[in-house]
């Protein structure tokens with residue numbers, strides 16, 4: 001109780017500051033989504049960005065300097081996801097690590113006794129359940145400047161954090177009502193299997209086939225499509241679109257359309 005009182009007081013102080021004109025310029029030139037949101041949503045986005053930037057720790061990796069452009073772009077895209085959610089600012093994300101581009105992760109798997117397998121894999125981003133979000137800046141910047149492909153790394157990794165909020169990493173974030181939870185389970189299951197079938201048969205799909213790997217990845221890639229190719233998603237997956245609309249409490253298909261790049 002005391003904690004939330006302090007937190008709210010601190011946030012009121014953050015919001016009493018004027019939104020910097022340099023940040024506004026970054027939104028206008030770097031973030032395509034800023035041009036399609038309604039005026040009230042743009043105002044809410046600016047507030048959310050101010051709180052988000054003030055409350056997170058930012059670390060540049062492999063020589064990347066954390067500039068205002070990096071902070072505002074990442075904060076703006078993460079904030080798009082939570083515009084309709086009540087009083088949530090990704091409290092489960094403390095640190096954001098940003099690499100200039102793809103990074104290599106070395107993993108060691110024990111096999112038996114002293115034997116171990118060393119693996120290297122290239123990654124664009126990660127979300128750790130009790131740790132940081134990791135992002136590649138060139139991918140973030142390209143997604144921000146040119147929305148409409150149905151792909152967005154920031155949406156993807158922050159969707160994982162929404163999913164993890166209830167302690168489970170299973171493609172089912174906290175549901176506001178029991179009725180929605182029941183429909184969520186049925187519809188997500190049907191659509192996940194539909195994507196798996198398409199993937200097996202080699203059919204092209206609007207939703208990234210990577211989502212067929214497991215339900216948690218499915219929720220993340222559908223979130224990318226929902227906010228980045230919303231009109232196409234409403235046309236091709238109306239039931240899934242309406243389900244996400246109830247969860248996110250936003251209607252992105254009503255935004256002016258981005259240039260149609262989602263057709264593969």
Ligand SMILES: [Zn+2]
Nearest residue numbers: 156160217220
């Ligand atoms: Zn993922």
